[in-house]
Amino acid sequence: QVQLVESGGGLVKPGGSLRLSCAASGFTLSDYYMSWIRQAPGKGLEWVAHIGSGSYLIYYADSVKGRFTISRDNAKNSLYLQMNSLRAEDTAVYYCARSAGVEMATRFDYWGQGTLVTVAS
Amino acid sequence: SYELTQSPSVSVSPGQTASITCSGDKLGNKYACWYQQKPGQSPVLVIYQDTKRPSGIPERFSGSNSGDTATLTISGTQAMDEADYYCQAWDSSTVVFGGGTKLTVL
Numbered sequence: 001q002v003q004l005v006e007s008g009g010g011l012v013k014p015g016g017s018l019r020l021s022c023a024a025s026g027f028t029l030s031d032y033y034m035s036w037i038r039q040a041p042g043k044g045l046e047w048v049a050h051i052g053s054g055s056y057l058i059y060y061a062d063s064v065k066g067r068f069t070i071s072r073d074n075a076k077n078s079l080y081l082q083m084n085s086l087r088a089e090d091t092a093v094y095y096c097a098r099s100a101g102v103e104m105a106t107r108f109d110y111w112g113q114g115t116l117v118t119v120a121s
Numbered sequence: 122s123y124e125l126t127q128s129p130s131v132s133v134s135p136g137q138t139a140s141i142t143c144s145g146d147k148l149g150n151k152y153a154c155w156y157q158q159k160p161g162q163s164p165v166l167v168i169y170q171d172t173k174r175p176s177g178i179p180e181r182f183s184g185s186n187s188g189d190t191a192t193l194t195i196s197g198t199q200a201m202d203e204a205d206y207y208c209q210a211w212d213s214s215t216v217v218f219g220g221g222t223k224l225t226v227l
Binding site for chain 2: 035037044045046047050059061062095100101103104105106107108109111112113114
């Protein structure tokens with residue numbers, strides 16, 4: 001069965017860095033676009049970044065552009081999010097999610113359980 | 122940037138029909154999808170490409186999208202449907218989520 005398992009979350013000081021990982025199983029990662037989506041405590045869903053199956057297409061939300069980098073290693077069945085220059089407002093549960101479609105048909109049919117990132121001094 | 126607007130809350134009695142709306146400029150020209158999220162859980166896709174239900178989603182969930190408004194309809198609402206619901210669309214190489222609607226089944 002399809003599984004997405006995030007790791008790498010934790011407590012980090014403002015201005016610090018963190019790298020999140022998402023281990024995929026039960027499907028061929030290289031066949032799918034993937035995204036990172038976050039949810040601040042008590043708030044709604046916010047899309048963070050999206051990556052095409054071959055890493056040629058990468059998109060970011062304005063709120064993280066220039067600070068976060070999404071990448072993937074299809075051979076390792078893994079998705080990553082490198083987060084630099086972290087701010088308090090980046091505090092959230094970060095989900096990796098699989099997109100069952102592309103562009104206009106983008107929809108997330110599988111989600112991980114999420115990993116909590118807390119940015120505080 | 123593109124925005125999707127949802128009412129913060131909707132209440133419905135058990136067995137009645139709940140309608141949750143999502144508004145955006147010319148949203149009907151895009152595909153809308155919907156997610157259900159229960160407390161402490163990850164979101165679950167319940168409607169995609171405006172009207173389609175993923176495998177395993179009950180038939181009481183349906184969707185429509187026209188003009189500036191997409192609607193998620195839950196017929197014969199059950200207590201287990203109480204959750205937050207989010208709409209989502211794609212615009213100009215970005216994924217956009219609505220702010221979410223809390224459905225209360227009274």
